[in-house]
Amino acid sequence: MLRLERFRPRRGGWLGPEVDLEVEGPSLVSVVGPNGCGKSSLMLALAGLLPYEGSARLMGRELRDFGPRELRRLVSYVSDDPYSVMVRERVIDEVLFSAECLGLRPEEAVNSVEWALRSVGMSERSGERVRELSGGQVQRLAIAAALVPRPRLLLLDGPLSHVDEAARQEVAQVLREVISEGTLVVAAVSDRADLPIGPDVEVELDCEREALSVKLQAADPDGSRSHELVAEGVRFGYRRGREVIRGLSLAAGSGTVVALTGPNGSGKSTALKLLAGALKPWLGRVTLDGSPPSPPRAAYCPQNPSAYLTERTAAEEIGLASRSRTSLTYEVNPRWLLEEPVHGLSLGAKRAVAVLSTVLRRPALIALDEPAAGLDPANKELMAEVIRSVAGTGSIVLVASHDRHFVRSVADEVHVLQERSVRRVDP
Amino acid sequence: MIRRRSAVHPTVSLLALLAAASAATLERDPVHLLPIAAVVTAAASAVAQSPSQVAKWCLKLLPMGLGLGAFALLNSPYRDPSLLALLPLRVWTLTSSALLFAYGTDPWELAWSLSSHLRFPRWMSAAIAVSHTIVVRTLDSLDEVVLALRSKGLLTHPMSYLTGAGHLMRAVLQGLAERAEKLSTALEARGFDPYAWRPLEPLDVRATDLFLLSVMLTAFLSVLIL
Numbered sequence: 001m002l003r004l005e006r007f008r009p010r011r012g013g014w015l016g017p018e019v020d021l022e023v024e025g026p027s028l029v030s031v032v033g034p035n036g037c038g039k040s041s042l043m044l045a046l047a048g049l050l051p052y053e054g055s056a057r058l059m060g061r062e063l064r065d066f067g068p069r070e071l072r073r074l075v076s077y078v079s080d081d082p083y084s085v086m087v088r089e090r091v092i093d094e095v096l097f098s099a100e101c102l103g104l105r106p107e108e109a110v111n112s113v114e115w116a117l118r119s120v121g122m123s124e125r126s127g128e129r130v131r132e133l134s135g136g137q138v139q140r141l142a143i144a145a146a147l148v149p150r151p152r153l154l155l156l157d158g159p160l161s162h163v164d165e166a167a168r169q170e171v172a173q174v175l176r177e178v179i180s181e182g183t184l185v186v187a188a189v190s191d192r193a194d195l196p197i198g199p200d201v202e203v204e205l206d207c208e209r210e211a212l213s214v215k216l217q218a219a220d221p222d223g224s225r226s227h228e229l230v231a232e233g234v235r236f237g238y239r240r241g242r243e244v245i246r247g248l249s250l251a252a253g254s255g256t257v258v259a260l261t262g263p264n265g266s267g268k269s270t271a272l273k274l275l276a277g278a279l280k281p282w283l284g285r286v287t288l289d290g291s292p293p294s295p296p297r298a299a300y301c302p303q304n305p306s307a308y309l310t311e312r313t314a315a316e317e318i319g320l321a322s323r324s325r326t327s328l329t330y331e332v333n334p335r336w337l338l339e340e341p342v343h344g345l346s347l348g349a350k351r352a353v354a355v356l357s358t359v360l361r362r363p364a365l366i367a368l369d370e371p372a373a374g375l376d377p378a379n380k381e382l383m384a385e386v387i388r389s390v391a392g393t394g395s396i397v398l399v400a401s402h403d404r405h406f407v408r409s410v411a412d413e414v415h416v417l418q419e420r421s422v423r424r425v426d427p
Numbered sequence: 428m429i430r431r432r433s434a435v436h437p438t439v440s441l442l443a444l445l446a447a448a449s450a451a452t453l454e455r456d457p458v459h460l461l462p463i464a465a466v467v468t469a470a471a472s473a474v475a476q477s478p479s480q481v482a483k484w485c486l487k488l489l490p491m492g493l494g495l496g497a498f499a500l501l502n503s504p505y506r507d508p509s510l511l512a513l514l515p516l517r518v519w520t521l522t523s524s525a526l527l528f529a530y531g532t533d534p535w536e537l538a539w540s541l542s543s544h545l546r547f548p549r550w551m552s553a554a555i556a557v558s559h560t561i562v563v564r565t566l567d568s569l570d571e572v573v574l575a576l577r578s579k580g581l582l583t584h585p586m587s588y589l590t591g592a593g594h595l596m597r598a599v600l601q602g603l604a605e606r607a608e609k610l611s612t613a614l615e616a617r618g619f620d621p622y623a624w625r626p627l628e629p630l631d632v633r634a635t636d637l638f639l640l641s642v643m644l645t646a647f648l649s650v651l652i653l
Contacts, residue, residue: 072616081609084605084609085612089432301575301578302571310601343601
């Protein structure tokens with residue numbers, strides 16, 4: 001069904017890792033490799049969106065010999081950043097757009113769209129706005145849009161990095177169903193644990209890379225001020241009558257890592273923004289050292305670090321923060337990495353630089369939204385090390401994450417958000 | 428199941444935007460411009476996700492209008508104090524009409540409307556739709572970007588928006604460039620072809636569209652005559 005021989009994606013002058021693979025029938029193939037080693041390029045080349053060297057034969061025919069329309073009916077691709085590529089306002093319209101692009105007749109389009117939404121468990125959300133969905137729901141929606149042509153080859157780039165356990169089981173069911181209907185699924189993941197079912201074939205991409213390490217230390221460990229974050233009976237919603245958070249209460253002191261966890265759509269990011277002072281509660285109150293939190297005393301780092309890395313290199317980015325009278329010292333290894341263009345770094349390194357450039361200003365509280373999403377095991381360990389270092393300098397660290405293993409490795413306190421309520425559990 | 432996505436018909440929304448922009452640029456009396464500003468603000472508030480969204484953006488840009496008004500007053504040989512009201516009102520009208528366009532129309536229906544009703548070349552209408560999609564997504568994420576920059580100690584007080592404007596622009600442009608690249612790849616992966624794509628159901632013109640258009644044109648003509 002799919003045969004790759006000395007297959008290497010090409011992006012300008014750069015050549016990706018070489019892959020040899022032969023798969024006879026519908027199955028799940030996983031492509032595992034660290035961040036930045038060329039998994040996405042491999043997926044794009046298999047989708048016919050990047051040139052390649054070597055040979056790729058799908059159903060006995062060379063991939064580059066297919067016409068664009070023919071290829072789009074046979075091969076579907078799901079991006080690693082699905083929200084950025086959504087084009088429509090509502091869930092149903094997003095899936096319908098795929099049918100419109102393929103030029104399906106109305107009755108065929110309606111059937112395919114209903115089947116695709118049902119397959120990913122999104123039928124009941126078909127009328128909702130895309131921007132109101134959680135990260136995991138957006139990923140399921142992207143898979144639904146890719147299923148519309150009922151492809152023979154489904155390419156998933158980082159398919160489950162934002163998906164919670166319940167949704168993973170749903171997606172696992174989707175994958176089984178899609179495979180049983182004759183589709184070959186190729187999923188690129190940074191961490192084997194991101195796949196909900198065991199693959200039939202695994203391709204491991206190997207790339208040599210020097211591991212990044214970041215260490216932080218307070219120059220005045222005994223003189224650092226102690227901080228206290230208190231939230232009491234916080235209630236909040238984005239629209240009247242649609243409450244997202246009900247009864248959020250917690251207290252945390254200096255050096256504590258508090259994790260907010262829960263299923264997709266439970267309000268983790270909303271709770272994080274409320275505690276960082278980015279949103280005002282409807283009812284209840286949040287105080288940081290006795291007054292409402294606000295930046296830069298309460299710092300917030302969104303999931304996508306590219307959105308707020310404004311300098312050319314990591315050194316300039318960190319240097320910008322060091323201009324403030326910081327009482328922290330830091331050590332980043334390897335040093336040469338600091339001189340690299342910041343937007344060319346791997347996702348894990350970008351997140352580490354973003355956290356470092358924020359924390360050097362010594363905020364009382366730092367809120368990190370899904371810091372481990374999409375990272376390989378080495379980068380998850382790096383992020384955990386950075387979080388522990390930050391807590392060690394006396395700041396309160398809030399982490400919103402659906403990754404239970406990551407939460408367990410960093411958190412002192414865990415609060416689970418479910419069905420709008422919040423309860424504290426043991427880490 | 429298949430239905431129209433645009434709250435206002437894209438062509439009507441475009442004409443309303445043009446009428447508002449023309450009135451804002453031509454009219455010199457703030458009293459005459461007021462009804463146009465009121466109509467566009469009401470229409471934009473009706474189609475935005477929440478009415479406060481329109482007011483929020485207008486208020487954010489109002490200081491720029493006041494600054495322009497003060498500058499124009501100081502440079503005007505007649506020292507006409509009405510400039511202090513006229514320029515903020517122009518900025519308000521242009522902002523709310525842009526929001527009516529951004530939030531009231533579905534970019535892909537707009538593309539279809541431009542090429543089928545106004546005979547725009549397909550590639551051009553698709554380019555407008557893609558830009559429209561990226562700009563609306565960027566507006567949505569702007570609050571988060573500003574919050575992250577404030578967390579880094581930039582944009583902490585109103586004056587720092589002047590010194591930190593470069594950082595904000597770089598963050599916004601970086602976001603725009605990344606989105607544009609990802610979106611073009613995703614559209615290609617979905618088989619989007621501007622010359623072949625067509626919506627599953629043709630656009631219908633509703634009574635509300637005609638009402639908005641007639642009110643806008645009446646207000647615009649009144650401004651011209653007065």
